[in-house]
Amino acid sequence: MLGGGKLEIRILTPVPQILVENRPVDVGSPKARLVLAVLAESVGRPVPTSTLIDRVWGEAPPDSVHTSVYAYCSRIRRSLKDAGVPTDIKRRSRTYTLEVDPDAVDWHRARSLSAQARKLTQRGEHAAAFALLEEALELWDGEPLTEFSGVWADSLRRRMAQGHRRLLGQWAEVGLVLGGPEETLLRLEDHPGDETLAYLHMKALEMCGRHTEAIECYTDLRDHTIAELGIQPSPRTRALFQRILTEADGDEGQWVEPVPLAEPRREVVDTLRADVSDFLGRDEELETLLTSVRASEGRTAVHLIHGLGGVGKTTLAAHAAHRLRDAFDVRLQTDLTGASSDQVLFRLLLMLGVSGSGIPTEPEARVALWRNQVAGRRVLLLLDNADHHDQVMPVIPGAAGSVVLVTSRRSLAGLHGARRLWLRPLDEEDAIRMFAVFSGRDVEEEGMSRVVALADRLPLGLWIASAQLRRRFTWSLDRLANHLERHTRASEQGADSEALAVFIDTYEALDVWARQVFLCVGLHPTTVVPDHAAAASVGDWDKTEKALDELIDVHFLDEVSPGRYRMHDSVRRFARQRAARTMSERQRWEVERRILDYYLATVDNADRTAMPGRRRTERPITRSSATPGFESPREAREWFADTFPSVERVIEHARERGFTEYVARIPLAMAGLLETNGPWDRAEKLFVDAVEAWRGLRDPLGTADALYELAVMRLKLMDRGEVEELLGRAIALWEECGRRQNIPYARDQVGLLHADQDDHLRAISEYRASLDEFQALGDQRGIAKVYNHLALSQSETGRHHRASSHFLVSKQLYQALGDEHMAARVAMNLFQMRFGEGRHREARAMNERCMWVFRAHGDALGIASTQHNRGLLESYLGRYGDAYDSFQSAQRGFWSAGDVTGMIRSKVGVGTALLGLGRISEAERTLLNGLELAETHDLALPRSPLLRALGDVRSAQQRRSEAEVMYQEARGVAARTGAHQNEGMCCSRLGDLSSLKGDSEKALSYWAAAVRHLERKPTPYLEQVRSKIKWFQYVRGQAVG
Known part of the structure; x- marks a missing residue:
């Protein structure tokens, strides 16, 4: 029972009531009950008499209203006293205060239970948290306060409904952790418009294996958000939907997304923010803008709206975008505040469904990927708050008929060709x-x-x-x-x-806590502030949560998506002015430090969840109750991909404000995610700055760690020039600090450097030195890592049996460490060997197990790779229909992750499967499209298999001379790129053509060359070539005999 089993004040009911020992206490008329509700909502805090009057009587209070207020409060006080409750309503200096334990009021009790449950969840005590959340939900008894109308009652009802939805979401999250999806589904079915609850509903349906219903749930949510808000669901929800689609691909009889033969299906993408329901006062400017847009029909046009802050630029641009939206299939909106052009491209590619790990690092490649993603589509782009033309120019689509709307306080003279609309204050x-x-x-x-x-x-x-x-x-x-x-006069005289x-x-x-939260949010360096970050900056979750609702009510904040808030730039400037005037420099410094501590702790949590065993130097980290945790590696990766631009801005802010420690520490805390997710070019810059920051802090251990991570990024970027020097400096500093346990990691990277340079003997030498050191240290994870790399180089030098053995050792070590994700990564390398050895049943089983692991970890590229492997196996066995389906699924996965090379490899598979099915024209179109993509992105490696497959198409069309040209060109590309297997396959095809032309010596020469190339690594195609040679030699021997 509430209030220690004695008193309950219930306002989460249609009619407010007081219970003492479960017996109702009569408080009088409806007006008296409304007075009770107002005081209970503000329990423990003085309520000014004027506020009480406004909330109870509204615009037209009676002349005797003060007497009525006194009488109602006296009646409530007397009723409580008669019931034996030691509480009071104090009257002091024109205020009334209900002095009672806040837990006696059900609304406050629910919030208290939610806060307690959140702390238990953070400690991993999910069962106890679930029980508290169940208790909190049971406090609701119908729709609250329906007895009353009026602005205050309506506002409180909305806040209570929002609080109930948040509580329900919290309950559902904990329930799913405990493994209760069926119970969760019963309570989540009636909230189709709430994205957080829809996400959890989808998740529960997924856990129950009900993929079709989960897909329908997402479709309903997307229809609602587009119709009501003008935006797509958040990246987290879209990622869950993509995962469910992938899982549904494996469910017999389940719905799967239809995909055209030549290209993955491209849905309408819409991230426009909600339009205003009653657009006012800009009719002339709106018509000028729309006329200008229509006049540019058929070509890409940029329209700049510029003017003062607060003049309505964004509202006008957004309303115009909604008027135009039906003519476009890609409609994107993003805020450019403080963002570089490559950060803007990163965000836009994420909106299109490209994963962070699949976005290229080089600026030119990133622009090329963006242009490729929107090629052939009509794009409507709203770029808000541009500060410089360089932010805009690289993202202008090349597709004819696209429209870019830009808002800025500046005239952006460098934005050549843009049509400008100067927005002045209203008349x-x-x-x-x-x-x-x-x-x-x-x-x-x-x-x-x-x-x-x-x-x-x-x-x-x-x-x-x-x-x-x-x-x-x-x-x-x-x-x-x-x-x-x-x-105004006071402002003109002051700061x-x-x-x-x-x-x-x-x-x-505002009340005192809402002011504090407002000032703290204003000091955040990012445009969008998550609720956890806001609470961390303030230091109190419960008071922050309530204050955020109040700040939304007075339009100081917009909730742009569940739990994420945006402050208008004019309001932000005001907040910073007030902070400078009302907070000491020390107080502001403490707020900024809490913000930086939040991001450091959160990226560290995400990195540890996604990469639990990676090498890291342990350093103390301040974690507040607001620091979020992550349930799974998949959730951590999704959060990181969505949040990285904000983290980058936080590091930049730390550098500007002299918080050197965070410039040094945050990149190291997220190094694992940067390595697996990218973007590698931005990561490389962060580590360059981190090296300098650690040097400035005179910390040789931190400097060594940053040098090592910088070398890793340089290897990823194929920028090998200084890698060995960076690793050597890291080794020397680790030696100096007595951290010899880190040195073999650097030696392993030196081995990878030599392997990238095709010097596998030197690579093996470095791997062995690293392995000896790891074994001396007893570092099982390091041993597993080196065995995997060692096996790859051994395979490249023809030591197949030893490579297979070392792959197995690496895989078993990771399994013993409980790292199923890395074990699956090694198993993918082992699959290639088993497939090449003809052990197809074993290879298939291994591939399916890897797919299960990658799905569990949210590894989109891993899933696509397993689907590609399945296609290779089916194609080799002549099951071209199954191969086609697998390669199409892989192509969709690579496309959604932005992995162009992987997508082209799968296009080769799709083309080969279509050829096997006799669909020659479709095969040709698919392969030509892949070749165009390879040339657009300047990718040499996938050109060889594409040309070889096109040669197969020309052979099937009986155009053998053209086929020979294709095979010769493919062979040349393979030789230049070190693709020995493909070079061998080209030689095999050239031998076949020579045989058909009756040139037996040339045929044997080509086949012999094919054998030499194919012998380098296990491949099932080697025996096919040997069989051709044996058969030809047999036939020739028979003829001679």
Whole structure:
């Protein structure tokens, strides 16, 4: 029972009530019950009499209202006393305070239980947390406060409904961890418009194997968000949907997404933010903009809207975008504040479904991938808050008929060819009309002109000024104008000379905790602030959560997606001005440090979840109760891909503000995710800065760690020039610090460097030295890592039996360590050997186990690779229909991850399978498309198999001379790129053509060359070539005999 088993005050019910020992206490009339609800909602805090009157009587209180307030409070106080409850309603200096344990009020009890459950969850005590959340949910008894109407009651009902949804989401998350999807489904079915609950609903359906229903759930959510908000679901929800689609591919009889033969299906992509429901005051400017867009029909056009902050640039651009949207199949919106052009491209590619790990590192390659992703599509792009033309130019689509809308405070003179629209403050007539709609007042009401002038006729100022009247129903416009004028004069005399008076008024109307949260959010370096980050900066989760609701109510914040908040740049400037005036430098420094601690701790949590065994130097990290954890590697990777641009901005802010420790530490904390997810070019820059930061801190151990990670990134980027020197410097510093256990990791990377340079003998020598050191240290993970790399080089030098043995050792060591993901990575290398040895049943079983692991870990590229392997196996066995399906699935996976090389490899498989099915024209189109992609992206390696497969098409078309040209060109490319197996396959095909032409000596010569190349690594095609030679020799011997 609430309140220690004695008193319950229930406002989560249609009619407020007091229970003492489960017996109801009569508090009187409906007005008295509403007074009770107002005091209970603010339990323990003084409620001004004027506020109580506004909330209970509204705009027209009776003359005797103060007497009524006193009488109702006395009645409640007397009823409680008669029931034997030692509590009181204190009256002090024109305020009333309900003095009772907050847990006696069900609304506050629910929030307290939620906070306790959150702490238990963070400690891993999920069963205890689940019990508290069950108790909290049971406190709701119907829709709250339906007995009352009015602005305050409506607002509180909305907050309670939002709180209930959050609590339900928290309960569902814990329930799914405990493995109860069936129970979760019963409570989640009736919330189709809430993305968080829809995500959990999909997750529960997935756990139950009900993939079709999960897909339908996502479809309903997407239809709702596009219709109501004008945006697609969040990246996290889209990633879950893609995973469910992949799993559904393996469910017999389940629905699968239809895919055209030549290209993966491209759905409409829409991330436009919600349109305003009642667009006002910019009719002339809107028509000018739309006319300009229509005049550019058939070519790519850029339209710049520039003007003061708060003048309504984004609203106008967004409304125009919604008016235009139906003509476009790609509709994207992103905020450019503080972002470089490559960061903008990174975000846009993520919106298109490309995974972070699949986005190229080089700026030119990233632009090329963006252009390829939108080629042949009509793109509507809204780029908000541009600061420089360099942010915009690289992302302008090349597709004809595309439209780019840009908003900026600057005129961006370098944006050549753009059509410009200068947005000025509203004229007085439009400003009055807008404010009248916002406030509900008559346009002729006295004082209207003064108010709109004091708001500078800026839409944002008018909106916030109207919020003052919604809280103060009885105020006339003249009284509001007088109030604003006083604040304007005070601002002109003080430090806030740039602040709008309406901001000051709204700020001062906030309670003390909402002000604190507002100032802390304003100090965040990122445009979008997650709720966990806001709570970390404040230091109190519960008070932050409540304050965020209040800041949304007064339009100081927008909730752009569940748990993510954006502050308008004008409001942010005001928040920073107020922080500078009301907080000491030390207090602001502490807030910034808490923000940096939050990001350091969160990226560390994500990295440890995704890469639990990687090499890292342990350093103390401050973790608050707001620091989120991650349930699985998949969730950690999804969070990182979505959040990396913000993390990058945080590091930049740390550098600007002199927080050198975080410039040094954050990149090392997320080094594992940077290695597996990228973007490698940005990671390389972060590690360059980290090396300098550690040097500045005079920390040789940190410097060595950063040098090592920088070398790893350089290897990923194929920038090998300084890698060995960087690793040598890291080794020397580790020696100096007494960290010899790290040295074999550097030697292993030196081995990889030699292997990349095709010097496998030197690579093997380095691997052996590294292996000896790991064995001396007893580092089982290091031993497993080196055995995998050693096996790859041994395989390249013809030591197949030893390579197979070392792959097995590596895999078994990872399994013993409990790292199934790395074991699967090694097994993928082993699959190639088993397939090459003709052990197809074993290879198939191994591949399917890897696919299961990769799905569990959210490794999209791993899943695509296993589907590609399955296609290779089916194609070799002549099961071309199954091969076609597998290669198509792989192609979709590589495409969604942005892995162009992988997608082209799968196109080769699709083309080969189509050829095997007799669909020659389709095969030709698919392969030519792949060749065009390879040339667009300047990729040499996949050109050889594409040309060879096109040679097979020409042979099937009886165009043998063209086929020979294709095979010769493919052979040359293979020789230059070291693709020995493909070179051998080309020689085999050339031998076949020579045989058909009757040139037996040339045929034997080609086949012999094929054998030499194919013998280097196990391949099932080697015996086919040997059989041709034996048969030809037999026939020739028979002829001689």
